[in-house]
Amino acid sequence: MEVDHLADERSKAQFDVEEMKIVWAGSRHAFQVSDRIARLVASDPAFQKDHRARLGRKELFKNTLRKAAYAWKRINELRLTEEEASRLRFFVDEPAFTDLHWGMFVPAIKGQGTEEQQQKWLPLAHKMQIIGCYAQTELGHGSNVQGLETTATFDPQTDEFIIHSPTLTSSKWWPGGLGKVATHGVIYARLLTNGQEHGVHGFIVQIRSLDDHLPLPGITVGDIGIKFGSGAYNTMDNGVLRFDQVRIPRNQMLMRVSQVTREGKVVQSDVPRQLVYGTMVFVRKTIVGDASNALSRAVCIATRYSAVRRQFGSQKGGLETQVIDYKTQQNRLFPLLASAYAFRVVGEWMEWLYTDVTQRLKANDFSTLPEVHACTAGLKSLTTSATADGIEECRKLCGGHGYLHSSGLPELFAVYVPACTYEGDNIVLLLQVARFLMKTVSQLGSGKKAVGTTAYMGRVEQLMQCRCDVQNAEDWLKPSIVMEAFEARATRMSVACARNLSKFGNQEEGFLELSADLVEVAVAHCQLIVVSKFIEKLQQDIPGKGVKNQLENLCSVYALNILHKHLGDFLSTGCITPMQASLANDQLRSLYSQVRPNAVALVDAFNYTDHFLSSILGRYDGNVYPKLYEDAWKDPLNDSIVPDGFHEYVQPILKQQLRNAKL
Ligand SMILES: CC/C=C\C/C=C\C/C=C\C/C=C\CC/C=C/C(=O)SCCNC(=O)CCNC(=O)[C@H](O)C(C)(C)COP(=O)(O)OP(=O)(O)OC[C@H]1O[C@@H](n2cnc3c(N)ncnc32)[C@H](O)[C@@H]1OP(=O)(O)O
Numbered sequence: 001m002e003v004d005h006l007a008d009e010r011s012k013a014q015f016d017v018e019e020m021k022i023v024w025a026g027s028r029h030a031f032q033v034s035d036r037i038a039r040l041v042a043s044d045p046a047f048q049k050d051h052r053a054r055l056g057r058k059e060l061f062k063n064t065l066r067k068a069a070y071a072w073k074r075i076n077e078l079r080l081t082e083e084e085a086s087r088l089r090f091f092v093d094e095p096a097f098t099d100l101h102w103g104m105f106v107p108a109i110k111g112q113g114t115e116e117q118q119q120k121w122l123p124l125a126h127k128m129q130i131i132g133c134y135a136q137t138e139l140g141h142g143s144n145v146q147g148l149e150t151t152a153t154f155d156p157q158t159d160e161f162i163i164h165s166p167t168l169t170s171s172k173w174w175p176g177g178l179g180k181v182a183t184h185g186v187i188y189a190r191l192l193t194n195g196q197e198h199g200v201h202g203f204i205v206q207i208r209s210l211d212d213h214l215p216l217p218g219i220t221v222g223d224i225g226i227k228f229g230s231g232a233y234n235t236m237d238n239g240v241l242r243f244d245q246v247r248i249p250r251n252q253m254l255m256r257v258s259q260v261t262r263e264g265k266v267v268q269s270d271v272p273r274q275l276v277y278g279t280m281v282f283v284r285k286t287i288v289g290d291a292s293n294a295l296s297r298a299v300c301i302a303t304r305y306s307a308v309r310r311q312f313g314s315q316k317g318g319l320e321t322q323v324i325d326y327k328t329q330q331n332r333l334f335p336l337l338a339s340a341y342a343f344r345v346v347g348e349w350m351e352w353l354y355t356d357v358t359q360r361l362k363a364n365d366f367s368t369l370p371e372v373h374a375c376t377a378g379l380k381s382l383t384t385s386a387t388a389d390g391i392e393e394c395r396k397l398c399g400g401h402g403y404l405h406s407s408g409l410p411e412l413f414a415v416y417v418p419a420c421t422y423e424g425d426n427i428v429l430l431l432q433v434a435r436f437l438m439k440t441v442s443q444l445g446s447g448k449k450a451v452g453t454t455a456y457m458g459r460v461e462q463l464m465q466c467r468c469d470v471q472n473a474e475d476w477l478k479p480s481i482v483m484e485a486f487e488a489r490a491t492r493m494s495v496a497c498a499r500n501l502s503k504f505g506n507q508e509e510g511f512l513e514l515s516a517d518l519v520e521v522a523v524a525h526c527q528l529i530v531v532s533k534f535i536e537k538l539q540q541d542i543p544g545k546g547v548k549n550q551l552e553n554l555c556s557v558y559a560l561n562i563l564h565k566h567l568g569d570f571l572s573t574g575c576i577t578p579m580q581a582s583l584a585n586d587q588l589r590s591l592y593s594q595v596r597p598n599a600v601a602l603v604d605a606f607n608y609t610d611h612f613l614s615s616i617l618g619r620y621d622g623n624v625y626p627k628l629y630e631d632a633w634k635d636p637l638n639d640s641i642v643p644d645g646f647h648e649y650v651q652p653i654l655k656q657q658l659r660n661a662k663l
């Protein structure tokens, strides 16, 4: 009979876990789809993944190809919808070329291709008759997109573009799926016509033959080599690609933003040039939602294990203390639990924001594009940095056992941590947010209304002077008080930076000199967005016994923990007093006591299967020790009692020692 070692923990929950599962999934429908597909994947031995770390690169990669092909077969056999197929790929939980095909190649064509181009290429991509990648980054330039060196020169004689890599540093470097699988790519290159340059644009280029998969003439392509962590992201074939005067028809330049005529004239559409960067906006918003997936997964493991693990405190031979009951453990774990929920909420809002901007763009309203760029860039940066740090903290929260591969945490960290770099280095992205904020501040006096997530700056005079109204710890539970403190902090930091910037004769020089401060301003603004979206969510009707109350606690934990971690900002800008900071800490401690009995149920609400979690420490039933013990014996080193190499290398040393001893 299966024993639930966490049953006692589950019985303490003060809310309806089933209803919380629906809040987490986003809707009843989303929950049902997720739940069904997660079970489907978990019950299919073809999707087994616990042996990954023991495979060499070639075997690992072949295994990924097999899984991706099998997943595609099941998607077709079961006639899964787009939503179901995407959930299936998510639960298969193995980075693969398909991520880039569906996640970037298809969106790039949708976002930057004309109607005609979409009609030609999308059906081929949707049926996977071609497999695409997104090839922007080069060996010499990633962040600086304007610095890309690959050229696309229009040849009016043949009505073609010549794609060329003029230098070593112009080699495409990093694109996922490119190394070994992609047949096509959206390639970013500088457009040259009639001897003039017209900036970076996307081009659909065939890379490999559809008959024998060999590179087409003029193309050199391969994998860039092993990446961080064994197994982990090495299931992906990140690639290198060089072009030697490769010709493509003129109609393979993605022409929604600019067109090149038969004569080689460049005609700009009425859409902003920045739409060439649109795929990055799309993926960044997806990455925000994905941060909550990765963080919740780590937190689920650390919470369940912290309830199982006992150390010290035994009274008269009784049970020792569960480590989750130590305040230090709570102080490290519960803010991460709260962040997972906060990022879920902000990820949901991001979906709304993206849908909104897409509709506006269709109607030729480009007004919200700068703000959407700032939000996606900033929140991508904030959530991925916090998640990468959070996963590592969860590993430490699990003590020594967290370092075992079977805890699920090392692989999760290795797969996740590049999120701080891909789709824009997190610092580079925060500097984009800072530019947007400085622009907003500089326009405040000109009568231009601050809108959307910067609307609070419209109240700059009030926010520069307001005094925090906290008199006792419970006051920190009031959303209006928290909001004002965060708005005042972000405004005061922005205004101070703008004033410092204005002291420089040259704005760009000032921006470089003050960039470390500007990053902090951007972080303050992004944290405010997360807090405000969480608070907004709580203004909705949320059904289910105790569900709203739990979310309120988590929202307060998120906000007050940020306040504590960034106390320097709040105090130095005079937004709160030292006494009020101390009251915030009192309140935080009290909130931890309220979260404690609900902690295991709050992670159950993520509804993760044991297959997906892939962690002995995070098992649903909490049966950790027997399974850890059992798992150790499965290691190939334990296949034989005396290891290979012992007689060859170790025994001679021992024998030498014995001989020496006898002498
Ligand atoms: C595929 C994954 C699918 C789903 C994801 C789900 C889960 C995640 C799991 C796995 C992920 C798997 C794989 C990861 C795949 C990774 C792919 C990549 O990394 S692709 C490459 C990404 N590269 C970058 O992000 C480069 C970063 N650099 C830039 O974005 C820009 O160059 C930069 C923002 C730094 C701007 O450069 P700059 O030269 O300073 O300015 P520029 O002249 O270019 O722009 C001026 C003007 O434009 C505005 N602007 C800039 N970017 C955008 C934009 N994206 N949208 C709208 N507007 C933009 C900028 O603010 C400025 O405006 P103003 O003139 O000031 O008004």
Ligand SMILES: Cc1cc2nc3c(=O)[nH]c(=O)nc-3n(C[C@H](O)[C@H](O)[C@H](O)COP(=O)(O)OP(=O)(O)OC[C@H]3O[C@@H](n4cnc5c(N)ncnc54)[C@H](O)[C@@H]3O)c2cc1C
Pocket (backbone or CB within 6 Å): 100, 134, 135, 136, 137, 140, 141, 142, 143, 144, 173, 174, 175, 176, 233, 238, 418, 421, 422, 423, 424, 425, 426, 427, 428, 431, 515
């Ligand atoms: C796993 C993975 C998958 C990827 N997949 C793809 C893909 O599918 N397609 C693709 O095209 N690309 C892909 N990339 C590339 C990725 O987008 C770039 O690596 C990323 O944009 C960062 O650029 P970079 O490597 O040039 O970093 P750099 O810009 O060289 O960063 C190095 C350091 O310089 C700092 N820095 C740079 N510029 C500034 C500045 N202006 N001010 C202050 N500091 C600065 C950064 O903060 C960082 O600390 C992938 C990368 C990884 C790791």
